[in-house]
Amino acid sequence: MKEVHNPALQGGRLTLFRWMGATDSWQNAMVKRGNELLWKVFRYVVVFSLAFVFIYPMLFLVSQSLMRAEDISDATVQWIPKGFSLENFIFAINAMGYWSHLKNSVLMAFGGAFLQLIGCSIAGYGFARYNFPGYRIWISLLLLTFLVPPQSIIVPLFLFFSDLNWRDTYYPFLVPALFGHGLRGSLFVLVFMQTFRGLPHQLEEAARIDGAGAFRTFVSVMLPLARPAILVVFLFSIVWHWNDTFFPDFYLNQDKDYTLNQKLGYLAITNQIDSTGEEAQKSDDAIAQLPTNYQKIMAGALITILPLLILYLFTQRYFVESVERTGIAGD
Amino acid sequence: MKKLRLTVRTRSFVEGYFFISLWIAGFFLFMAVPLGRSIYYSFQELKMNTGRMTAEFVGLEHYRYAFTVDIDFMPILISTIKTVLIQVPLILIFAMFCALLLNKPMRGRLFFRGVYFLPVIVASGNSLKRLTEQGAATLPIFKQYDLYTIMLNYIPEQLLTPLLTMMDSLMIVMWGSGVQIIIFMAGLQSIPVSLYEAAKCDGATPWEVFWKITFPMMMPMILVSTLFTIVDSFTKVDNQMIKYNWTLMFNKLSFGYASAIGWIYFAFVFLVIFIVLFMFRNTSALAQERR
Structure with a gap:
């Protein structure tokens, strides 16, 4: 130096x-x-x-899903197909019943995220601002909930929801979310807790002196200030609900109730079986048949995550900024 | 005076419980009771008889069976734990590296941040699974240019094979580190600039600055993301152990045995978490104090 x-x-x-x-x-x-x-x-x-x-798999997905059968057998085609066609997408949309299952996914993901927002913000505020007898016990139980893998309680939960006749409905996703649980609910409670802790006390005191009750103070003063946390929790919750297949595979067993991601799984399975079945019948065609089906699955995968990508495209800017202001990490 | 203080305290008590009561109710309904029931089930033989569940007490039979008779269980458990223990540090190091890279002012930083968080959107769920099947999750360089045979000339095979398996899972590591990058970046933003300025005045090299300032200041975030990564990778759906448990439940319908297996697995996860907490004990003490 x-x-x-x-x-x-x-x-x-x-x-x-x-x-x-x-x-x-x-x-x-x-x-x-x-x-x-x-x-x-x-x-x-x-x-x-x-x-x-990071982008490579996305490019791969797009390029593969645009390829036609001729392009795959053409050795000169690596990334860019020679002709433009949406046949794979049309196939995938029809085979997956895209629009009706999109509706299911949206209902589950947005509904779950919205209810989680309500439940987790209320609990997070309680944990952040009040000191009451038993506080330490509850906060350690909150941490325990964060650490317990959902797989270890899935059997009793499944039986519990079956007893309530909630199978093949969306209640198993929506009701726990409202209670501040559900898919990684405790993580979101912690995020809200961290955010509310970082906010100044003066505003609340002012609101209380002006005669607002505890809940009113929370809704009209504190919640608007926690906007970054709301955005982060909402987005993460949507993404995790959307991409989850573990819980939907348990609770949703009717074709009409499937989410897009579940449907994508079935699309992949049925197409693989088809191709091997045809392989047995006409073996010389099998080589051409096998990869074509993969292009269709890739197209299915792309349209499954497309809504998320669009959502991310619009919120990305605010998202990154608000993550920094949330203090997710905190201490 | 005394009466007033009491009312404030009671008020805080009532209001505090008012806010968390919903969560507490949820905790009993969706966490505590299921947790207790799953311990109970693990000592039972549960059978589905025309839609009704019948239970029969078998004691520790399931646990004995898992460790002594079931030939699939132990290898799957060990390999799952091994994969997770290798991947977690790699994910953390990689995430820290990315966060440090993105933290510096540069052209197109916003764009790159957007790209680096992309895995958070795509990396879970069926889409990634489809991609991995297609081989898009392994880097093409290693296959295309016959790197293996070239590298074999320089590196002994015993070393090369584990190295390449690590490289193979590199893509998974990179794709699994989106949330951790976010946590680290938020942490880096929270370190006061004055510390860096002071270090610069004292003539510290960037290397020293990282280890003496950034790293200690990031300790709480490192703890948070370590815990998150461990929990996340142990509970991922494409985890072998989780898959095995799922098969037991739905293909073989042995709910009791599946519960027992779940608990053994859970015990190991908790063991790992406790070791981590023990390693970070100074950090958590510090965090407690600061609160």
């Missing part, structure tokens, strides 16, 4: 010193600039290549 006290490095004065013939410090400066440039180039290369790794 020899150069630190060197005045020649202080920004604009560099050119002045160069003209004054201060060769020694000029060299130092050039070395440092070179290092900085090299470092910058290196960082951009790393960032770009990592970004590529």
Whole structure:
């Protein structure tokens, strides 16, 4: 760190010193600039290549789902198919019954997320702002809920919901969500708790002095301030509900109730069976048949996550900003 | 004066419980009771008879069976735990690396952040499973350029094979680290700039700054994301153990045995979590104090 006290490095004065013939410090400066440039180039290369790794599967998905049967058997086609066709998408939309199952997914994901928002924010506020006897017990139970894998209680829950006749309905997703549980509910309670802890007390006190009750203070003063947390919880909750297949596979066993992700699973299974079945019948056609079905599955996968991608595209900007302000990490 | 303080305390008591009562009710309905029942089931033989469940007490039979008779259980358990223990540190290191990269001001930072969080949207669920089946989850370089045979010239095979399996799961690691990147980035933002300025004045190198300032300050976030990663990877649907449990429940309909297996697995997960908490005991003490 020899150069630190060197005045020649202080920004604009560099050119002045160069003209004054201060060769020694000029060299130092050039070395440092070179290092900085090299470092910058290196960082951009790393960032770009990592970004590529993240985007690569998406590109793969798009490219594969646009391919026609001819393109797959064509060895010259690697990424960009020679003709444009949406046949795979049309097939997938029809085979999956896309629109009706999209409705199911939206109902489950948005409904679950919305109710989770209500339940978790209320509980999070209680944990953040009040100190009552038994507080320590409840907060440790909250942490326990966060750590218990849902798989270890799925059998009793399943039997419980069966007793209530809630199988093949969406209640198993919606009701626990309202109580501040459900899919990773305790994580969301913790996020809200962390956010409310970071907010100043004065606003609440002012509201109370003005005569607002506890709940009123919470709804009209504190909740609007927790907007970043609301956005984060809402988005995460939608995404996790949408992509979940574990719980839907338990509770939803009628074709009309399936979510998109479940339907995608069945699309994949049936198409694989079809292709092997045909393989047995006409073996020379099997090679052409097998990959074609994969393109259809890829198209199905793409349209399954498409709503999420669109949602993310619009909220991305706020999302990233609010994550930073939520203090998810906190302490 | 005394009376007033009492009322404030009672009020806080009533209001506090008012806010968390819904959660407490949910806790008993959807967590405590099922948890207790699943312990109870694990000592029972449950049978479905024309839609009705009949139970028969068998004691520790299921546990004995899992460890001594069931030839599938132990290998699956061990390999699951091994995979998770390898993946968790890799995910954390990678997430920290990405967070540090993205934290520096640069052109198109917003775009890159958007891209880096993309896995959070796509990485769970069936879409990723379909992609992995297609081989999109392994990096193409390793296959296409015959890297294996080239590398074999320089690296002994005993070392190369585990290295390449690690590289193979690299994609999974990268795709599993979206949430952790977010947590770390939020953490990096919360470190006061004045600390860095002070270090710079004292002539610290970036390497020293990372280990002496960034790393200690990030300790609570590292704890949070370690716990999250462990819980997340142990409960992922494509986890072997979870799959096995699912098969037991739905294909063989042995609910009692599935519960017992779930509890053994859960015990191991908790053991891992306790070890982690023990390793981080200073951090959690610090967090308690600060509160």
